[in-house]
Amino acid sequence: MxxxxxxxxxxxxxxxxxxxxxxxxxxxxxxxxxxxxxxxxxxxxxxxxxxxxxxxxxxxxxxxxxxxxxxxxxxxxxxxxxxxxxxxxxxxxxxxxxxxxxxxxxxxxxxxxxxxxxxxxxMTAQKRAEYMLESYSEVSERNTRELQKEKDRVEKLLLNIMPRSVYEEMKDYGTVTPQRYENATIMLLDFVDFTEMAISREPGELVAELNDIFSAFDRIVEMFGCERIKTMGDAYMAVSGLPESSPEHAADMARVALRIRRYLGRRNAAHRQTWNCRIGIATGPVIGSIVGIQKYVYDIFGPGVNMAARMESFSEPMRITMSSETYDLIADDFIVEDRGFHEVKGFGNTELFFLEGEKERTTIRRETRL
Structure with missing residues (x-):
């Protein structure tokens, strides 16, 4: 001992x-x-x-x-x-x-x-202080993650209504300067007999199908570097050539329109309810800007948009009508049908064309480029 x-x-x-x-x-x-x-x-x-x-x-x-x-x-x-x-x-x-x-x-x-x-x-007081600090750190990290998740959600929502470059400008400066784009190609689409469908069909089912279709349109638009601008009921608007300019703006939008029509044709063959569309394409100057203060959206307006709306109204079910300005840019690479001259409100006597397809050599070149 x-x-x-x-x-x-x-x-x-x-x-x-x-x-x-x-x-x-x-x-x-x-x-x-x-x-x-x-x-x-x-x-x-x-x-x-x-x-x-x-x-x-x-x-x-x-x-x-x-x-x-x-x-x-x-x-x-x-x-x-x-x-x-x-x-x-x-x-x-x-x-x-x-x-x-x-x-x-x-x-x-x-x-x-x-x-x-x-x-x-x-060391109890120190341990408790360390525990409180650790708990605070965990709470802070959790709050940071929740805040980041909310920021990501807001960003995703905003990117659904405006191009990324416009969103980045608004995020950095709090405002967006309206921009004029001299060379843009606009596509406007709506569905035939949609009003009758809205009256006769169950609303939830109708909207679900419309969402499914528009989501497919969005994927096609994004595939060719174009921008979906907005939907208005059964109408769908997309644009190519802004906010980043592209020498292929008319051709890219033509490819989008053709693939949308092909998608609807295949969908109609597999479903009981058919969705037939009219598509109009036009090339011209537009202005792009955020519109609104509290409830704002990114929108485009100008002669190019007005002409696209006229082309859509002149089109036929499951056909693509385009203006002469668009035709001049893509005629060598696409299959078109001359519709002759028509009196177009606000534009006078104007030559119109149906877009039928893409020439094979252009398709090969495009796939190689992709």
Whole structure:
């Protein structure tokens, strides 16, 4: 059994210590737990009241330190102390529902002594602060993720109503400058007999089909680098050549129109309800801008849009009618049918054309380019 150190012998063991009559009082009054242990068997030869309170013996009053501390790494502690290096270990003491977090620091006496000083500190306040900080960090991270998710949702919604470059300008500057585009090609489409369909069919079923069709249109439009501008009931408007200019704007929009017609033809063959469309295409100058203050949308207007609307009204079910300006840009690469001259409101006597298909050499070139 290790020798029990008397209080009057402590001053002799600790070089430079206080006089022996004061040392005991100082150690007992410390808010920090202090003990002295023998390295050979971890017997506690001295402990103050705070150490006894925090690290009480479980059964045997003379139990060594290794029995008082849960998961005490005795061999590791002895190895470090014999090398004159401190040993630290943290542990939790539970009293009912209350937990106290403690940390012990063990240091050997100078000169290769067989004894070590054990200092025990209450780390509960620090642990709680760390826990609160960690909890706050988790809440902050969760809020940041939720905020980012909301920002992504808003961005997705805005990108559904305006081109990305317009969205970026609005995000950076809070406003969008109206832009004039001299060379743009516009497509306007609506469905034949849609009013009668809206009256006779169940609304939910009708809208679900319309959403499915418009979603397919969106994919086709995006495939050729065009922009869907808006839908108005059964009408669908798309444009090519803005906000980024493209020398292929007329050809790209012609390809979009042909593939939309092909999609509807295949869909009609597989479904009971048929959806027949009229498509108009025109090329001309337009102005693009955000319209509205609280409920805003991106819209285009100008001669090109007006001509596309006229072409759509002159078109026939499942046919694509285009203006002479569009024809001049794509005639070499597409199959067209001359419709002759027609009096077009606001534009006078105008030559119109049916777009029938794409020449094979253009298709090969386009697929290679893609």
């Amino acid at each position: 290790a020798e029990v150190i008397r209080m009057d012998n402590l001053s002799q063991m600790i070089p430079g210590a206080l006089p022996q009559e004061k040392l005991g009082d100082v150690l007992r009054d410390l808010e920090t737990g202090v003990a002295i242990v023998a390295l050979a068997d971890w017997r506690i030869t001295f402990e103050n009241g705070r150490f006894f309170q925090w690290c009480p013996p479980k059964d045997d009053a003379d139990a060594p330190l290794s029995d008082r501390l849960d998961d005490f790494k005795a061999d590791r502690a002895r190895d470090r102390l014999q090398k004159n290096r401190p040993y630290r270990q943290s542990f939790e003491v539970r009293e009912g529902a209350r937990s106290t977090f403690l940390e012990i620091t063990m240091r050997s006496f100078d000169g290769g002594s067989d004894y070590a000083v054990v200092e025990c500190r209450d």
